[in-house]
Amino acid sequence: MVEYKKNVYVFDHPLIQHKLTLIRDKNTGSKEFRELVEEIAMLMAYEVTRNLPLKEVEIETPVGVAKCKVISGRKLAIVPILRAGLGMVDGLLKLIPAAKVGHIGLYRDPQTLKPVEYYCKLPQDVHERDIIVLDPMLATGGSASAAFDYIKRYNPQSLKLMCLIAAPEGIERLTSAHPDVELYCAAVDEKLNDHGYIVPGLGDAGDRLFGTK
Ligand SMILES: O=P(O)(O)OC[C@H]1O[C@H](OP(=O)(O)OP(=O)(O)O)[C@H](O)[C@@H]1O
Numbered sequence: 001m002v003e004y005k006k007n008v009y010v011f012d013h014p015l016i017q018h019k020l021t022l023i024r025d026k027n028t029g030s031k032e033f034r035e036l037v038e039e040i041a042m043l044m045a046y047e048v049t050r051n052l053p054l055k056e057v058e059i060e061t062p063v064g065v066a067k068c069k070v071i072s073g074r075k076l077a078i079v080p081i082l083r084a085g086l087g088m089v090d091g092l093l094k095l096i097p098a099a100k101v102g103h104i105g106l107y108r109d110p111q112t113l114k115p116v117e118y119y120c121k122l123p124q125d126v127h128e129r130d131i132i133v134l135d136p137m138l139a140t141g142g143s144a145s146a147a148f149d150y151i152k153r154y155n156p157q158s159l160k161l162m163c164l165i166a167a168p169e170g171i172e173r174l175t176s177a178h179p180d181v182e183l184y185c186a187a188v189d190e191k192l193n194d195h196g197y198i199v200p201g202l203g204d205a206g207d208r209l210f211g212t213k
C-alpha cells in the first residue's frame, strides 16, 4: 500500500493491479467485469480491515482449550453508491458477513456533472458504526462528497471510501471537502476528459457492470 498523500492510499498489490488491468480492457464483457470488480473489492477489504481490534477468547478444540482471537468492539456498515458501488458489495460481505449495508442512490447529471440524489437508506445505528463507502470511480468527486455530506448527518464513528480508480481532480475535491475521510483506491489516473470521464479509466463502470450500453 502506497501513501499518495495524507489519508489517501493506493493498493499496489500485484493481484489487485493485475485484475484492474483486466477490467480496464474494453474487450472485457459484463460477466467477467462483474467477477473481477467483486474480487478486487474483496482484496481491498482484506487490507482496509487490517486494524480491526481483536479480543482473546477460549475455544474448545477436539483436543484441548485454545486461547484465540476474535474481532471485537467495532461495528461496520458498508454503503455502496448506486449503481456502480453495488458491484463491490459482495466482495466485502464475503469477508465481513456481519456488516450492515446502507444504500445511497446518486447519478451524475451528464450535462452539469453534478450528483442527483434519488435514494438513501442507512442502518438505524449509523452513529455506532465505522462506514466504508463503495464506488468504483472517483471522477470529479462530486458524488462521493455528496454521499459523505449525507452520511455525516448521522455522526458515524469513522469514514472510509473504497474506489477502484481515482482522478487527481476527485482526490483534491474529496480531501478538501472531507479531510477526515480515508480514501483507498487501486489507481490514480491521469485526468478527466471534457465529459468528466476518467482518462484512461475504464469507461462507465455502471454500464459495464450491468450491460446497459
Ligand atoms: O466523481 P463523480 O464525477 O461524481 O463521478 C463518479 C460517479 O459517476 C458514476 O456514477 P453514475 O453517475 O454513472 O451512475 P451509475 O452508477 O448509476 O451509472 C460513478 O459510479 C460515481 O458514482
Ligand SMILES: O=c1cc[nH]c(=O)[nH]1
Pocket: 084, 137, 139, 196, 197, 198, 199, 201, 202, 203, 204, 205, 206
Ligand atoms: O470515468 C468515469 C467517470 C464517472 N463515472 C464512471 O463510471 N466512469
Ligand SMILES: [Mg+2]
Pocket: 084, 204, 205, 206, 207
Ligand atoms: Mg454510470
